[in-house]
Amino acid sequence: MNKTLKVDSVQLEFDGRKILQSVYLNCTQGEVIGLLGRNGCGKSSLLKIIFGTRQANYRYVSIDEQFIHKGYHNNRIAYLPQHNYLPGGIKIEQLARVLVDPISWQEFAELAIYQRNANKKIHELSGGELRQLETLMIIHSRADFILLDEPFTHISPIQADEFKPVIRACAKRKGIIVTDHQYYNILAVSDKVILLADGVTKHIADNDELITYGYLSGK
Numbered sequence: 690m691n692k693t694l695k696v697d698s699v700q701l702e703f704d705g706r707k708i709l710q711s712v713y714l715n716c717t718q719g720e721v722i723g724l725l726g727r728n729g730c731g732k733s734s735l736l737k738i739i740f741g742t743r744q745a746n747y748r749y750v751s752i753d754e755q756f757i758h759k760g761y762h763n764n765r766i767a768y769l770p771q772h773n774y775l776p777g778g779i780k781i782e783q784l785a786r787v788l789v790d791p792i793s794w795q796e797f798a799e800l801a802i803y804q805r806n807a808n809k810k811i812h813e814l815s816g817g818e819l820r821q822l823e824t825l826m827i828i829h830s831r832a833d834f835i836l837l838d839e840p841f842t843h844i845s846p847i848q849a850d851e852f853k854p855v856i857r858a859c860a861k862r863k864g865i866i867v868t869d870h871q872y873y874n875i876l877a878v879s880d881k882v883i884l885l886a887d888g889v890t891k892h893i894a895d896n897d898e899l900i901t902y903g904y905l906s907g908k
């Protein structure tokens with residue numbers, strides 16, 4: 690049966706400044722949830738809180754109603770940070786063998802971008818090649834739920850178009866929460882869209898609401 694990740698009542702303050710106040714979202718395996726919001730609204734902080742690497746003032750995160758203290762324990766949740774995270778001197782193949790779930794290995798190893806770069810070291814890749822590969826390794830990892838912070842940044846439009854079906858294919862067996870400022874890619878890849886504004890999550894039913902809530906200008 691598909692598992693459900695629940696995030697509820699997240700509160701986060703920095704120096705008395707409220708960043709997150711009332712955050713609620715659900716993600717079931719098989720779904721891609723798109724998270725949008727202006728710069729500094731708290732998207733990265735929220736993903737880190739769900740993953741367990743940022744302390745919140747209050748958080749409730751569960752998988753199938755079981756409270757999750759640290760999402761990274763037991764490979765339950767995997768997380769792609771906003772900035773590159775892999776060590777420079779290691780070959781892509783070596784890293785992939787550690788990060789990729791053996792069940793997904795065949796599918797991953799057949800990807801053209803992996804085949805082109807398997808023998809290269811991280812520092813030999815372009816920014817966009819590295820971003821695609823690190824995202825692909827995370828989405829093919831063992832975790833049931835995947836959090837992606839800006840996977841489309843540094844990726845050219847044509848490569849982003851090739852990338853979206855891979856994310857969709859992976860979502861058949863995983864739950865994915867993805868955020869990026871390339872909102873058109875988020876709208877294209879997501880089943881549901883959530884806007885984070887004024888510390889609160891708003892579930893977007895119609896894309897015109899992105900204008901109503903002041904995320905898009907509508908011009």
Ligand SMILES: Nc1ncnc2c1ncn2[C@@H]1O[C@H](COP(=O)(O)OP(=O)(O)OP(=O)(O)O)[C@@H](O)[C@H]1O
Nearest residue numbers: 703704708726727728729730731732733734735771
């Ligand atoms: N360690 C910290 N100490 C103090 N304030 C912080 C810290 N980390 C983040 N903030 C503040 O919290 C707010 C939310 O930051 P966060 O990185 O979560 O935003 P974001 O929505 O991901 O932004 P962007 O889209 O620009 O990446 C920002 O105003 C930021 O300045």
